[in-house]
Amino acid sequence: MNISEASKIVGISSYTLRYYEKIGLIKNIVRDKCGNRQYEKNDIEWIRFLMKLKDIRMPITQMKLYAELRYKGNETIGQRSEMLKVQKEQLLKRIKELTEGVELLDRKLEIYKKIGGNKNE
Amino acid sequence: MNISEASKIVGISSYTLRYYEKIGLIKNIVRDKCGNRQYEKNDIEWIRFLMKLKDIRMPITQMKLYAELRYKGNETIGQRSEMLKVQKEQLLKRIKELTEGVELLDRKLEIYKKIGGNKNE
DNA sequence: TATTGACTTAGAGCCAACTCTAAATGATAT
DNA sequence: ATATCATTTAGAGTTGGCTCTAAGTCAATA
Secondary structure (H helix, E strand, O other): HHHHHHHHOOOOHHHHHHHHHOOOOOOOOOEEOOEEEEHHHHHHHHHHHHHHHHHOOOOOHHHHHHHHHHHHHHHHHHHHHHHHHHHHHHHHHHHHHHHHHHHHHHHHHHHHHHHOOOOOO | OOHHHHHHHOOOOHHHHHHHHOOOOOOOEEOOOOEEEEOOOHHHHHHHHHHHHHHHHHHHHHHHHHHHHHHHHHHHHHHHHHHHHHHHHHHHHHHHHHHHHHHHHHHHHHHHHHHHHOOOO
16 A cells, blocks of 8 residues: 555554654565555554554654664564563553542542532533 | 742752743742742642643643633632543543553563563573 | 852753655656 | 646754753852
């Protein structure tokens, strides 16, 4: 599939797809006879995985490192595991912070309920 | 307390404190005879609350709206409650996404364990 | 009195992560 | 054949959120 189709199915713009390639997150995209990018199934899967890493706030620099290891093949699986473990720890920490954030909001909402009545209801 | 003391106790730079004032997140800071900022107890509390909102990824534009309502006084408590409720919903959604992220990482780590052995151990 | 040091301001610079522009090429539709 | 349209590239511009610089003021100390 070409770039605009790929763009649609992964949910990011063509600009961004080219940008990811430019900075090395995506590599070895096949070109057709006109020189246009032809994204294949496993490219799409990889981009989807990248989007997941992005969702969980892995910075692009980290993703790039991960991508480099991936493109080196199976002998880097140990290193990739380590990276993902670190990422997981950070995620768990973050989830804890956000959960505390919810509690803070609940406390604040409770206070507002007491002093303000509910003028918007 | 002056700006550098305030900076230390809230954990953000003097630059950032002035920037927050410039964009309207913080207002009405008392000045001493020399024109230097004198942060008071309730200023510090407000800044700490702002930092919590920031931690939970409320964008500065939203924080600014919230700040404007706060500086208008108690008649805006209804609106502020609404904002915090929206923020809370977003947070809960985010927590769910991150929890799914942890699961994704666990699945990937399981796969790596199977195919790669553990070359880093 | 001279200098040191913390503060003041307006505005420039920086970084991440896009987002877009301009100019060119090549395939398809009229 | 000409126009239209998606694509290509390099590189410029944008946004959010700071971060710093330059030039100046003021109070305290040697």
